[in-house]
Amino acid sequence: MISSAKVTPLVNNPDRLERRLKEIPAEPGVYLMRDGSDRILYIGKSKKLRSRVRSYFRNAQPLSPRITMMVRQVAEIEFIVTDTEAEALALEANLVKQHQPYFNVLLKDDKKYPYICITWSEDYPRIFITRKRNLRKEKDRYYGPYVDVGLLRSTLHLLKQIFPQRQRPRPLFKDRPCLNYDIGRCPGVCQQLVSPQEYRQMVQKMAMVFQGRTGELIDMLTRNMEQAAESLNFELAAKIRDQIKGLNALSADQKVALPDDTVSRDAIALSADAHHACIQLFQIRAGRLVGRLGFFAEVPSGGIELGAILQRVLEDHYQTVDAVEIPSEILVQHELTDTDLLADWLSERKGRKVTILVPQRQTKAELIEMVERNAKYELERTQKFADRNSQAMQDLAAILDLPDLPHRIEGYDISHIQGANPVASQVVFINGTPAKQHYRHYKIKNPTVTIGHSDDFASLAEVIRRRFRKYKDVGAGLTDTISPQTDNLTKPALPNHQENPDVGAGLTDTISP
Numbered sequence: 001m002i003s004s005a006k007v008t009p010l011v012n013n014p015d016r017l018e019r020r021l022k023e024i025p026a027e028p029g030v031y032l033m034r035d036g037s038d039r040i041l042y043i044g045k046s047k048k049l050r051s052r053v054r055s056y057f058r059n060a061q062p063l064s065p066r067i068t069m070m071v072r073q074v075a076e077i078e079f080i081v082t083d084t085e086a087e088a089l090a091l092e093a094n095l096v097k098q099h100q101p102y103f104n105v106l107l108k109d110d111k112k113y114p115y116i117c118i119t120w121s122e123d124y125p126r127i128f129i130t131r132k133r134n135l136r137k138e139k140d141r142y143y144g145p146y147v148d149v150g151l152l153r154s155t156l157h158l159l160k161q162i163f164p165q166r167q168r169p170r171p172l173f174k175d176r177p178c179l180n181y182d183i184g185r186c187p188g189v190c191q192q193l194v195s196p197q198e199y200r201q202m203v204q205k206m207a208m209v210f211q212g213r214t215g216e217l218i219d220m221l222t223r224n225m226e227q228a229a230e231s232l233n234f235e236l237a238a239k240i241r242d243q244i245k246g247l248n249a250l251s252a253d254q255k256v257a258l259p260d261d262t263v264s265r266d267a268i269a270l271s272a273d274a275h276h277a278c279i280q281l282f283q284i285r286a287g288r289l290v291g292r293l294g295f296f297a298e299v300p301s302g303g304i305e306l307g308a309i310l311q312r313v314l315e316d317h318y319q320t321v322d323a324v325e326i327p328s329e330i331l332v333q334h335e336l337t338d339t340d341l342l343a344d345w346l347s348e349r350k351g352r353k354v355t356i357l358v359p360q361r362q363t364k365a366e367l368i369e370m371v372e373r374n375a376k377y378e379l380e381r382t383q384k385f386a387d388r389n390s391q392a393m394q395d396l397a398a399i400l401d402l403p404d405l406p407h408r409i410e411g412y413d414i415s416h417i418q419g420a421n422p423v424a425s426q427v428v429f430i431n432g433t434p435a436k437q438h439y440r441h442y443k444i445k446n447p448t449v450t451i452g453h454s455d456d457f458a459s460l461a462e463v464i465r466r467r468f469r470k471y472k473d474v475g476a477g478l479t480d481t482i483s484p485q486t487d488n489l490t491k492p493a494l495p496n497h498q499e500n501p502d503v504g505a506g507l508t509d510t511i512s513p
Contacts, residue, residue: 007036007075007076008036008075009035009036009072009073009074009075010057010074010075010076010077011057011071011072011074017057020076020077021050021053021054021057021077024049024050024053024054024077024079025049025050025079025081026048026049026050026051027048027049027081027082028045028046028047028048028049028081028082028083028084028085028087028088029045029046029049029079029080029081029082029088029091030043030044030045030079030080030082030088030091030092030095031043031044031045031046031049031052031053031077031078031079031080032077032078032079032080032095033070033074033076033077034074034075034076034077034078035073035074035075036073036075038076040099040101041070041073041074041101041102041103042070042101042103042104043092043095043096043099043101043104044092045085045088045089045091045092045341046088047085047088047341049079049081053077053079056071056074057071066103066304067103070103084348085341085344085345086344086345086348086349088341089315089341089342089345090319090345093315093316093319113131113144113145113146113147113149113293113294113295114129114130114131114144114145114146114149114152115129115130115131115132115133115142115143115144115145115146116128116129116142116143116144116146116152116156116210117129117130117140117141117142117143118140118141118143118203118206118207119137119140120137120139120140120141120200121137121138121139121140123196124166124189124196124199124200125199125200125203126166126169127156127160127165127203127206129152129153129156130142131436132437133145141207141322142320143207143210143211144293145293145294145295146291146292146293146294147280147292147293147294147378148292155209158246158249159206159209160185161185161246162242162243162246162247163202163205163206163243164184164185164186164187164202165185165186165187165202165203165206166186166187166189166190167180167185167186168180168190171190171191172190173190175191176191177190177191177193178190181193187199187202205217205221209247210291211321211322211324211325212264212283212285212290212291212325213285213324213325214247214285214290215285215286217247218244218247218248221240221243221244221247222244224240225237225240225241225244228240263327263328263329264284264285264286264327264328264329265284265327265328265329265330265331266281266282266283266284266327266329266330266331267281267282267284267330267331267364267367267368267371268280268281268282268310268313268314268330268331268332268333268371269332269333269368269369269371269372269375270297270306270309270310270333270372270375271372271375271376271378271379272299272306272309272379273299273379273383274299275298275299276296276297276298276299276379276382277296277297277298277299277306277309277379278294278295278296278375278376278378278379278382279294279295279296279297279309279310279313279375280292280293280294280295280371280372280374280375280378281293281294281295281313281317281371282367282370282371282374283327284327284367285327292374293317294378295313295317296382297309297312297313305334305337306333306334307332307334307335307336307337308336308337310332310333310334310336311336311337311338311342314330314332314336314342315342318346318349323349323350323351326346326349326350326354327354328350328352328353328354328355329354329355329356329357330346330354330355330356330357331357331358331359331364331367331368332356332357332358332368333358333368333371333372334358335358336356339356342356343355343356389431389432389433390432392432393405393406393431393432407430407431408428408429408430409428409429409430409432410426410427410428410429410467411426411427411428411429412424412425412426412460412463412464413425414444414456414459414460414463416444416449416454418451418452418454419449419450419451419452419453419454420450420451422443422444422446422449422454422459423441423442423443423444424441424442424444424459424460424463425439425440425441425442426438426439426440426441426442426463426467427439442463442466444459444462444463445462446458446459446462
């Protein structure tokens with residue numbers, strides 16, 4: 001670590017720069033570039049650290065405006081040597097997630113697309129749809145993000161009909177299972193009528209569908225059905241037969257067949273404007289499109305290579321998948337910044353050779369064009385929504401006579417049952433878009449609010465005081481850096497007995513940037 005005092009950028013001190021470059025070994029590893037205030041600007045990896053870092057400071061080396069701006073700020077270079085290139089790639093991914101350097105972070109985690117989460121950390125894993133990819137436990141797995149939300153919901157609903165699953169997060173009764181057990185929709189998890197090992201095997205079969213291994217699952221179930229029939233266990237054989245029939249219906253109704261395909265492959269392409277890039281990744285298994293994933297990235301003002309965006313998306317995506325989910329072939333729209341390193345790392349994880357190529361003609365090129373068209377349509381749809389949202393924010397600013405567009409809007413409302421169980425809900429909009437991760441649910445503690453005696457004004461005063469009390473010494477200088485007050489909060493949801501509160505009836509507070 002360097003001192004807190006400002007340090008001169010290396011480009012302004014050629015002698016110090018040359019000494020520092022000579023200290024960097026020609027081995028695989030990760031490098032960290034810091035500015036004069038010791039902030040990490042960029043984290044990268046290379047199979048030869050010295051050559052890679054030196055390339056940033058060669059006058060003859062053409063650099064993008066964005067990287068040029070970064071190099072002018074670099075005051076210190078740190079490095080971590082690894083044994084292999086694959087270790088360097090994994091370490092870089094972890095460090096980027098931890099520090100989120102300005103010149104690294106491209107992907108936007110705006111909860112736009114949903115994921116499937118399987119909580120393998122629990123004895124009886126749950127399967128649910130979420131827009132937050134926060135690893136609660138290391139063993140939990142996320143699949144996605146999926147572009148088609150409706151298709152995802154129908155797929156999960158059908159799978160829960162094919163394979164009996166826990167239907168409730170909490171037991172309905174203390175000493176007996178609910179109706180779902182009687183009709184065969186649940187194996188009786190609440191009363192532990194099924195062992196954790198047996199239940200996890202059932203969940204693993206569902207996970208194979210989200211891994212794109214439906215065909216492999218059908219083959220496995222077919223063998224199990226034949227074995228059950230040979231053992232004269234016809235009841236089990238009939239049950240497995242119905243599961244196979246349901247999976248075949250899922251394949252027929254929810255997948256698009258593609259010609260000339262027996263190889264598992266992923267195809268990735270993007271469409272970009274001056275500020276954002278929409279990336280689509282098509283998962284093709286056994287000639288069928290089994291998944292369509294979507295990502296959004298910010299394009300810095302100085303510009304960035306499109307291949308660098310695709311490289312970052314692929315690294316982040318395959319970092320979180322199981323080895324069996326990695327395809328044998330990856331088709332990309334643009335040449336990646338480090339194709340060989342990514343291919344070697346994926347091959348090592350999969351245990352088989354993984355090929356990355358930019359198709360130029362025939363079927364593979366047409367597939368990339370189809371992915372690009374889908375990315376373009378998604379980007380256009382997002383732009384239209386952003387334009388409508390921007391116009392609405394301008395209208396709101398005009399109505400309220402605000403000098404600037406409101407960056408953060410918070411709305412509060414009180415709910416109770418004739419004075420009993422009073423609670424407050426807080427909703428948040430950032431740049432006109434609901435920010436549900438900041439929604440809060442307060443329990444009112446005012447002793448004067450009792451059954452038959454409600455006081456919404458006193459309740460609102462209490463909530464606002466609790467929300468902003470830690471800023472009382474700041475004065476009127478509230479900015480968009482304000483974070484929600486989390487003291488004495490319960491779950492981030494709306495009151496159960498007021499599922500759709502009239503937010504307009506409460507207090508709306510706008511905070512300008």
